[in-house]
Amino acid sequence: MSTILQLLATFSMLSFFAIGGANSVLPEMHRQAVDIHHWMSGSEFAALFALAQAAPGPNVLIVSLIGLHVAGLPGVVATTVAMCGPSSLLAYHIGKLWHRFRDAPLRGVILRGLTPITIGLVLGSGYLLTRSADQSWPAYVLTAVTVLLMIHTRLNPLWLLAGGAVLGLLGVV
Amino acid sequence: MPTSTPASSAATQTLSRRELFSGFFKIGLSGFGGVLPLAHRVLVEDLRWLDDAEFTEVLSLGQTLPGPNICNMSVVIGARFQGAWGAVVALAGLLFAPLCIIVMLGLLYARYGQIGPLPHMLNGIAAVGAGLMGGTGVKLAIKLERTAWVWAVAAAAFAGTALFGFHLVGVLLVLAPLSIGMAWYQLARQTKHNSEPEQ
Structure with a gap:
């Protein structure tokens, strides 16, 4: 039970720091899981990632x-609820206010200011995904072709992903 | 569903909880290596629950608030159509299928210590995933207003995170006040200009 409580505490804290998504707290998640709580080794963490x-x-x-x-199915529930719960509650209330x-007028101003940042990100x-994915x-050609197809066609992205999976299996990329 | 209109928007339609669940179920199930491109595809182009401007707006909220972007977006969109239950249903729809799949994969991995040909497939999937994200960014950028400072801010957000590797929180803390300040300054000037009597 204490492990479950530890999971709940750790991940609900991470939830509030995860500005920009879960990947932004990945280093801290690694530190908590590997160095502080010794739930797993570094290579196990990498495999799960x-x-x-x-x-x-x-x-x-x-x-x-x-x-x-760490804790089987109860652990799944604990970490998922702790990671998504607090931030979702916040998003719900801010979204309603918004x-x-x-x-x-102030809302329009905030939105106009945030929009270019969002698109830049x-x-x-x-x-960043291109830099880390393409070896x-x-x-790189596959990524570039995907960008062009995304912009100029209405092809379902799932077909592109399936194509990528096949090329990966064949060892082309 | 208003299929005849080219661009629909949240202001003109109603959605049931069932529709919210199944819409986000589709997004959750199809998002490999990042859900955002699929979310844009499904919400704006296929289902037309939102137009591009509304999508960018909800994404701005989702990115600025803590927590997974796409979870925040599902909560905000669900709540807008069906209140608290809409938020719950949309989030549940988004997470249900991927959660089941990942638990099964996790159990397989724990039992066999490997995930077969997945790493090889992942190479190709990751390359496509990167292209999908880039393509979505370009699509949204095409709709961005043609004002010099707006593009300068977008370029700075891109360069700060991608080229210089600054932490996202730092980039937001610097750029958001600057950019919102510019928008406010422009509005104030415009209002003043409009209220001046014409010669």
Whole structure:
């Protein structure tokens, strides 16, 4: 039981610091799980991270895998609820406030200020993902082709991902 | 669903909890290596629950608030259509399938210590995932207003996080007040200009 409480405490704290998503607290998550609580080794942490990246869904689900590793299914529930709960509660209330003041001039000003930052950050993640994902020139070509197809066609991204998986299996990229 | 209108928006439609669940279920299940491109695809282009401006708006909120962006977005969108239960249903729809899949993968990994050909597939998936994120960024950037300082801020956010590797929180703390300040200054000037009597 105390392990569950530790998981709840650790991940609900991380939830509030995860500005920009779960990946921004990854270093701290690593420190907590490996160095402080000794729940797993560094290489086990890396394997769980790779697994979370490979599976469909939000990257935040690395916390569910950590929970599974530490305490089984109750651990999954504890880490997932702790990681998504507090921030979701905050998002719910801020979102309601945001909607209530939809005609306020200040809201328009805040939105106009935040919009370019948001778009710059999305482009930045695209760049960072490219740098970390692409180890060979065919991989860069695949990324570039994907960008062009995304912009110019309405092709379902799942087809592109499936194509990428096949090229990966064949060892092309 | 208003399929005949080219761009729909949250202001003009109602959605049931079932629709919210199934919409986010689709997003959760299909997002490999980052859910955001799929969220844009499903919410804006396929289901047309939001237009591009509304998507960027909800994304801005989701990114600025702590917590996983996409979870925040599902909560905000769900709440807008169906209140508290809408938020719960949208978040549950988003996480349900991926959670089941990842627990199964985790159990397999714990039992066999390896995940078969997954790492090789991951190379290709990651390369495509990076392209999807980049393509989504370009699509949103195309809709960005053509004002010099707005593009300067976008460029600074990109350079700060991607090229210089600054921490996101630092980038937000510097750029957000600056950018919001600029928007406020411009509004104030505009208002003043409009209220001046014409010669």
